[in-house]
Amino acid sequence: MPFTLATWNINSVRLREGLVADLLETEAPDIxxxxxxxxxxxxxxxxxFRALGYTHMIARGQKGYNGVAILSKMPIEDVGDKDFASLGHARHIAGRLENGATIHNFYVPAGGDKPDREVNEKFGQKLDYLTEMRDWFHAERPERAILVGDLNxxxxEDDVWSHKQLLKVVSHTPIEVEHLGAAQEAGGWVDVTRKDIPEGQLYSWWSYRSPDWxxxxKGRRLDHVWATPDIAGAAHGSRILREVRGWTQPSDHAPVFATFDL
Structure with missing residues (x-):
């Protein structure tokens, strides 16, 4: 049965409850x-959300920070979470659909401002988080799995507005790209968004600091949808709903969509 999935860094689900409801009403993703x-x-x-048909939720939360949730019209079983890099943060959750597909929802640490773990503990935590993701995917090779989230x-090069100007900016530095690539390779993950939209500049995040974003x-593609090779061919219809970034009191991220015929 086909289903459409969306991933969105909401930057406070309570503050933006109305925006979530608007997206659920207008776009009606299954998950x-x-x-x-x-x-x-x-x-x-x-x-x-339940009143809009999203009768299933699995989540991990913290007061004021982090937190991940999966809202679903379809039955979904909570199959746990991982505390990568032992940060004690709510940054990962996994759910299994009745068709056997597992959905991993990730919020990778942003990494602070300076891309140097010697002077910025948060950057080191980000690299360690990605390394432990890699090691987990090596140890427990995922199958029939979808990975989504704000991977930060x-x-x-075409995932940012200026490759050259952002090479030393956290989120696009070579060491981060290398670490993310190693995690992706370890799980055999296919970047579904770029499978469907292989060419051209593509962004999902625009800074609040820009007066006219x-x-x-000046965007970056920080939000991703991946799938394991055994189901990646069933994915299609990827899109980023850019206009959501322009809604009233928006998140600085836009939702990313994909449909799976599973």
Missing amino acids: LCLQECKSPVEKIPMER IAPR DAAD
């Missing part, structure tokens, strides 16, 4: 994966 929920699980406004890295268009 919505959220990151940076910034809420304890019990305070996620599920009553409103724009890997390709749309005209300046």
Whole structure:
């Protein structure tokens, strides 16, 4: 049965409850994966989402920070989470659909401002997080799996507005791209978005600091949809809903969509 999945760093699910509801009403994905929920699980406004048909949720939360959730119209079983790099953060959750597909929802650490682990502990944590992702995928090779989320890295030159100007900016540095690539290779993951949209500049995030984000268009593709090779061929219809970045009091991320015929 085909299903459409979306991933969105919402930057506070309670603050932007209305925007989530708007997306669920207008786009109606079967599954919505959220990151940076910034809420304890019990305070996620599920009553409103349930009324829109999203009767299933699995989540991990923290007050004010991090947090991941999967909202689904389809039955989904909570199959756990991993605390990569032992940070004690709510940054990963996995759910299994009745068709056997497992969905991993990730919120990789942003990594702070300076791309140097000697002076910036957060950057080291980000690299360690990615290394442990790699090692896990090596040890337990995923099958029939989809990985989505804010991975906080724009890997390709055309995933950023200026490759040259961002080479020393956290999210596009060579060492981050290398670490993300190693994690991707370890799981055999296929970048579904770029499979469907192989050419051209493509962004999912635009900074709040830009007074006119749309005209300046200094974006980065930080949000990703991957799939294991055994089901990647069933994925299609990838798109980034750029206009959501222009909604009232928006997240600085736009949702990324893909459809799977499974």
